[in-house]
Amino acid sequence: MTHFELSDAELEQRFQQRIDDEQKIEPKDWMPAAYRKNLIRQISQHAHSEVIGMQPEGNWLSRAPTLQRKMILLAKVQDEGGHGLYLYSAAETLGASREEMVDALHEGRAKYASIFNYPTLTWADIGTIGWLVDGAAIVNQISLQRTSYGPYARAMVRICKEESFHQRQGYESLIALVNGSDEQKAMAQDALNRWWWPSLMMFGPHDADSAHSGQSMKWKIKRKSNDSLRQDFVDQTVPQADFLGLHIPDEELKWNEERGHYDFGEIDWEEFARVVNGDGMCNRDRVRHHKKAQDDGAWVRDALRAYEQKKRANAEKAA
Amino acid sequence: MNEAIKTEQSALLNFVLAEADDALILGQRLIEWCYSAPYLEEDLAISNVCLDYLGRANNFYEYASELDTRKRSADQLAMLRDSREFSNLLIHELPIGDFAFTMARQFVLDVFYVEYLAVLMDSTDDRIAGIAAKSAKECDYHLRRSREWILRLGDGTEESHTRLQNGLNELWGYIPELFMQSEAEKQLMAQGVCADRAALQPAWDACVNEVLEQATLTRPDVSWKVSGGREGIHTETHGYLLADMQFLQRAYPGQQW
Ligand SMILES: [Fe+2]
């Protein structure tokens, strides 16, 4: 079978058939340009989130309270960088270069998870991020293990295992705080107060307002809607907060027997828009830091290229 | 180290603490690169090295805690001693500088530690021998990496060459301290607990000279040298490093984390 004998409409129909049959799309397969573009956008945004997320957590590496906590946090921050790498590689299979993707981040054309624009102010923020942010990431990523693009789905399987580990470690560090002094408990509660709503915002706008959702669901890039993922997250997290003895800052939160789910209050969508659009505490810092590290390292990458070139030239001379 | 504290503690504890301090303070410095290296793969590689040093520190502090007559935990030893009680050699505490300085330091230390740990693995003290054996394996990998960076930067571009040469020049006067025996080590030598640092110099020289030459670098010929770390005499940056690292344990005394 040769592709060029088929019209675009026929190709697209076959493509959709494969998706409907739950077959994975692989890098060399034919795919609609919009599918490719949509995936590059989503995967690179996901990669940037992993990498930018290293900053707020890395902010407490030098101050972690014990040697064990320091090592656990460092290993976590390192894992997140590793997730960034797998995801950049997955996006590269679609023809995007890492350089282009990073340029888009620096120029504000590509986004990353907006939650990382909030500052980490106390040690409790580190445990809370592990618990809530990694927890929310897991809910989202479990559904993405079944995404239609093969390399993305496989990256998710690998990444999810590590995220579960991070979530458990974050939760454990909060257990230590809530069993500690009054000041430590207050620190944990304050962190939950600040991170709860941004965590719910991680799932994006309501389904009705979600720009890319419809087509993404049809192509099975997304497998579950924003609102149903958010509900899954709330349902799994409320009992965990209860166990910690912490209060979730939502007076409308309560179990709905009929629905078999928790009801919860409305997100402040104005704040959501404000932070996404650049007015979060750390938006400028996050991108500036990433760009500065890259700029400061330019001479190192130049040296690496020059050295490899010399080595190749010498090898050719010797041959 | 403070005279009163030094005489109170056994030579063995002083020695083990010094090993722990060396590893922790370097690890604490390396943390600064974990999301700021020249590219993402290098963030991860430096984090690996950093984790190895923190792990080594933790192992030595655990042992020090067992030896401590004051029964301080590993974390108390790391987080509640002041600068004068920290006995790390100065080279470990120097600020990270640029990537060339960091790699220059890693390289000269890796060459040293490969030799040093190979001897310490045969310590008559089983705990020390065990920690040294584990660290020695990690260190072989560290050296392969830092050696490669010395070649790349030395024989890369004019800028990288200059930066690396400057880094080596800045570092050089802190190196002699690596080869000096502390009072504790002098006492422990007869029982075969520790290594003879001075005896490692020829092997270190040979390896460093060879790599520097291959990397088209000049071995610095500097007339200055500084020491004092083992006696708790540090550079002025040391106090800030501790203030940052020890913040939570100082601000919220006696808590579990
Ligand atoms: Fe991650």
Ligand SMILES: [Fe+2]
């Ligand atoms: Fe994670």
